[in-house]
Amino acid sequence: MTDAYSDLMAFQRETEALGQVAGRLGWDQETVMPRGATQQRSEEMAAMESVLHARRSDPRVGDWLAEIDDTALGEVERAQMRHIRRSFDRTSRMPAKLASELARVMSVAQGVWAEARAKDDFQAFAPTLKEVLALKREEGAALSDGGDVYNALLDDYEPGATAESLDAMFGALRPRLVALREKVLGAEAPAGLSGSFDEGAQMRLARHIAKTFGYDMSRGRVDKAVHPFSSGSGTDVRITTRTAEDDPFNCLYSTIHEVGHASYEQNVDPAYLLTPLGQGVSMGVHESQSRIYENQLGRSEAFTHWLFGQMGEAFGDIGITSPDGFYRAVNNVRNGYIRTEADEVQYNLHVLLRYDLERALIARDLEVDDLEAAWNERFEADFGYKVDRASNGVLQDVHWSVGLFGYFPTYTLGNVYAGCLNEALRQARPNLDAELAAGDLSGATGWLRDNVQVHGGRYRPREVIGQATGAEPTEEPLLSYLEAKFMQLYGLRAA
Amino acid sequence: MTDAYSDLMAFQRETEALGQVAGRLGWDQETVMPRGATQQRSEEMAAMESVLHARRSDPRVGDWLAEIDDTALGEVERAQMRHIRRSFDRTSRMPAKLASELARVMSVAQGVWAEARAKDDFQAFAPTLKEVLALKREEGAALSDGGDVYNALLDDYEPGATAESLDAMFGALRPRLVALREKVLGAEAPAGLSGSFDEGAQMRLARHIAKTFGYDMSRGRVDKAVHPFSSGSGTDVRITTRTAEDDPFNCLYSTIHEVGHASYEQNVDPAYLLTPLGQGVSMGVHESQSRIYENQLGRSEAFTHWLFGQMGEAFGDIGITSPDGFYRAVNNVRNGYIRTEADEVQYNLHVLLRYDLERALIARDLEVDDLEAAWNERFEADFGYKVDRASNGVLQDVHWSVGLFGYFPTYTLGNVYAGCLNEALRQARPNLDAELAAGDLSGATGWLRDNVQVHGGRYRPREVIGQATGAEPTEEPLLSYLEAKFMQLYGLRAA
Known part of the structure; x- marks a missing residue:
């Protein structure tokens, strides 16, 4: 177990915990949220997404990944690395401009679809x-x-x-x-x-x-x-x-x-x-x-x-x-x-x-x-x-x-x-x-x-x-x- | 409205939204959370606190604060600044070692108190x-x-x-x-x-x-x-x-x-x-x-x-x-x-x-x-x-x-x-x-x-x-x- 692996996993654990929190917000919205809270909630969700995105593309993750030799790890740890490397690679390949364009279009597309469906x-x-x-x-x-x-x-x-x-x-x-x-x-x-x-x-x-x-x-x-x-x-x-x-x-x-x-x-x-x-x-x-x-x-x-x-x-x-x-x-x-x-x-x-x-x-x-x-x-x-x-x-x-x-x-x-x-x-x-x-x-x-x-x-x-x-x-x-x-x-x- | 003020307020708005999310987790815990989720929830809360703490003590906030001339702002904006400066000053004055010691002691003190009270x-x-x-x-x-x-x-x-x-x-x-x-x-x-x-x-x-x-x-x-x-x-x-x-x-x-x-x-x-x-x-x-x-x-x-x-x-x-x-x-x-x-x-x-x-x-x-x-x-x-x-x-x-x-x-x-x-x-x-x-x-x-x-x-x-x-x-x-x-x-x- 290298230091880089432990550091990465500690960082990842916090990211997973924050992901669970974002998921719970989704549950809340669909079950118990007061109907007047929609606009505020969308800002809260966006803030969570922004935190999660920053962590997923954090340069420290790249440094840890570069330092870790997967072949020196046990089978379970290698499986952890498979997921983390995959996610980081995908995030790194995504151009920032494209990500923000997607976010912009997505923020309205579902509403447009719902309206079109109704008509x-x-x-x-x-x-x-x-x-x-x-x-x-x-x-x-x-x-x-x-x-x-x-x-x-x-x-x-x-x-x-x-x-x-x-x-x-x-x-x-x-x-x-x-x-x-x-x-x-x-x-x-x-x-x-x-x-x-x-x-x-x-x-x-x-x-x-x-x-x-x-x-x-x-x-x-x-x-x-x-x-x-x-x-x-x-x-x-x-x-x-x-x-x-x-x-x-x-x-x-x-x-x-x-x-x-x-x-x-x-x-x-x-x-x-x-x-x-x-x-x-x-x-x-x-x-x-x-x-x-x-x-x-x-x-x-x-x-x-x-x-x-x-x-x-x-x-x-x-x-x-x-x-x-x-x-x-x-x-x-x-x-x-x-x-x-x-x-x-x-x-x-x-x-x-x-x-x-x-x-x-x-x-x-x-x-x-x-x-x-x-x-x-x-x-x-x-x-x-x-x-x-x-x-x-x-x-x-x-x-x-x-x-x-x-x-x-x-x-x-x-x-x-x-x-x-x-x-x-x-x-x-x-x-x-x-x-x-x-x-x-x-x-x-x-x-x-x-x-x-x-x-x-x-x-x-x-x-x-x-x-x-x-x-x-x-x-x-x-x-x-x-x-x-x-x-x-x-x-x-x-x- | 200076650029620094706008940037600071945009950053602060996201922090406030994340604070609301953390508060909602607290509500969830006391009302609807499954009883078996206690341990996981404490990790989720700690992750949120860690994000919030990092934002409150973010060096960019210090830079923005140094750049902003409050006297050039309107009355409402000055009131915003009063709160942000106060919070940042308090966070900055708190030694990191003391903060982590406090967190360590607090994580057990309430349990000790509850047990002592029961006895x-x-x-x-x-x-x-x-x-x-x-x-x-x-x-x-x-x-x-x-x-x-x-x-x-x-x-x-x-x-x-x-x-x-x-x-x-x-x-x-x-x-x-x-x-x-x-x-x-x-x-x-x-x-x-x-x-x-x-x-x-x-x-x-x-x-x-x-x-x-x-x-x-x-x-x-x-x-x-x-x-x-x-x-x-x-x-x-x-x-x-x-x-x-x-x-x-x-x-x-x-x-x-x-x-x-x-x-x-x-x-x-x-x-x-x-x-x-x-x-x-x-x-x-x-x-x-x-x-x-x-x-x-x-x-x-x-x-x-x-x-x-x-x-x-x-x-x-x-x-x-x-x-x-x-x-x-x-x-x-x-x-x-x-x-x-x-x-x-x-x-x-x-x-x-x-x-x-x-x-x-x-x-x-x-x-x-x-x-x-x-x-x-x-x-x-x-x-x-x-x-x-x-x-x-x-x-x-x-x-x-x-x-x-x-x-x-x-x-x-x-x-x-x-x-x-x-x-x-x-x-x-x-x-x-x-x-x-x-x-x-x-x-x-x-x-x-x-x-x-x-x-x-x-x-x-x-x-x-x-x-x-x-x-x-x-x-x-x-x-x-x-x-x-x-x-x-x-x-x-x-x-």
Whole structure:
């Protein structure tokens, strides 16, 4: 352990602590902040960001990094260095003028997007999106250092991933998902829930389910917010959910999804607290946890049978009288424009659409003026019907307006990883269904904790999945799982 | 407006924003933080403090200050400079070694005090208190630059105040308060409330009363915490209160007290947001607002008559059937050891005791080994009975364990200022009692807003009171008010 390493890690620890504070401010804003505080809060957040940016680009970090010989360090320390070097390199490559231009454009772009969406008018957003896109292309070029521009952006969310590797995976997913979707939507739709679902009872059941999935309430809390999210690392990881009187699934499955994210953060080795290893390693691996909790576990036949009993206790008559009918209602597949409301079968088709379009935008194969038409054409090709308005199409997601190019594919990558993990989990625990049917999630979440979550940032994203499953991740387990589940569920036979 | 002034104010604005963030972390810790996050939070707070300290002592601030000619600035800008120069001078005078020693001792002293208090064992705290005291004497000497050591510490909480000026005021208060206390406790005690008071109903009534006193819920919120407090400035000023099933007064009057503090922060001129002028000017003036809201307004005969009706609506039978009986119950004077539970008559006697002892400690006229005996002797002299144990005596307050020497007198100074303001307010609004009896606080709180609160840090503490009342502040209005109120209330005649 060199002096430079100790000094760097002490400095980094304070930076991580400040990052947690900034995150907590975000939580506060979405849950408890008085509505009149918006303007003041934006100044407070900007001040925190400015402090964090100054520390991330502090010249002392460069000096320490130059002095440290990674080969003289142990494996964990080398992993810490991998993260710190990567972050410092990215920060150093970013020209100051570009960073401030981005900050300037971002400070208004989301508002412009929201207004355009409210008016269903893509043209009102297009000039702003052009500015954002130009700056993100520039950023990608600066970060890529001569390499692929899109990969440089993607790397921010999924270190080590490349568009080439994703193309192979996603190319295999798309046709089989389109085919599965067509078959399922051709079959008879299941009956839905009916009745009114007390929102207090929804929150009580959500908290109960969160604990059932292993969420540690002594290091977290569940609140309501407009959008469900998970926030924080280590010993303070909070989640939010939302309620709608007529739709308890929104509350319950948002909760399970966020518990997946939060459990990942809560279960990282405590030795890594407030270090670069002390949090989930990538967006893709993060999403694998939220999705396996939500879908492969939470929407499984066995678990929904247990949940059916809980629903009756919480709400009385829910309009469905058999566990099997309830399983079918939970896994209802139906047409819809909106990604965030999509079921397991269709969700990734929404993502792949965005991925292909944003790659083309960054590569200059597509320009903003042609984006809406390209979106609508692709949507009809995959879903079989036309987009009716921009807020149901190209304007539905906030991501591009806040510069998140390269983020979308991590959603599907997470689902692919979840498929791999589910296969390995079921091999490791042959009696999993009996456990789930009894509402006992400890075997499943314990396996994920020990094989994925505990490692935090220690291994690279693909490594951690590869080690947990004993194989290189591919899309095949996800596809097999989806085809088997939904063909069975909808009474269909393989061709 | 020089460039140096603009640069300094931009830098200062970011510092103020970061200070607000640190304050919000404190709120979070006392209200919503998961209990398992304590250790992590202390690191987060320490990181924020370290950032704030670095900014306050940043050499650029010294350069800007050297460059700026205050006489070329307008009056408001000069007031800004007064605060920034004062803060920078204090920070510069503090030796780095002493600051880190203080931080080291403080990080454990409060824990030692809490343990000693739980065991009623002053000797267990004495060695730590000696360390704290030695460092605070050293700090006072460094800050005073050859002047009075206690004044240098006092100046941190009440800029411009001196022990000499307080001695005159407090010397006049003590004998008349002792005499009033004796008379009142010799008279028949009023009947108290009886019954059980639903805690949810207490919180609902507390929020209603908070709004009645002008607290703006769109820029604040009311939560429960172990200790009531107010937190934040500008557009995000939150308060907490507490509830006890058998004692609604604790909740209601804590709320009114904190609303006084919070209203001061909410009502500062919005032009001063996130500048040194954008908050209450001193602890004494702050306490004047909380105390006039709580006592001169909240415990007045007229207001308690209105509150009596609210109590009936909120709780049904409260064991008291007349408005006058309720007024007497609110203002019950009885023996007790604890400062924070003391009534208007006795409260300042508790404070004066601490003030005299801490002055003697700092001046080396008293040593820690003799402190408990000195406390007990003084208590018996003023209150007429013996302290039964250390947790009811010398160990009851946290202040000294966290280095707050020079803070206690601001409580009584605040009460003195509240007395002055009350006199001026009643002259300005001759029909005030009719308004209060109708639950209309807008005239009173509007007058305080326009004459005190709006100025924030623009004027010096004594100046703002002097301008609001048209006279130099003295103890006489407070004494006359207390004597008149309690002699009448207890059916006593002047000698």
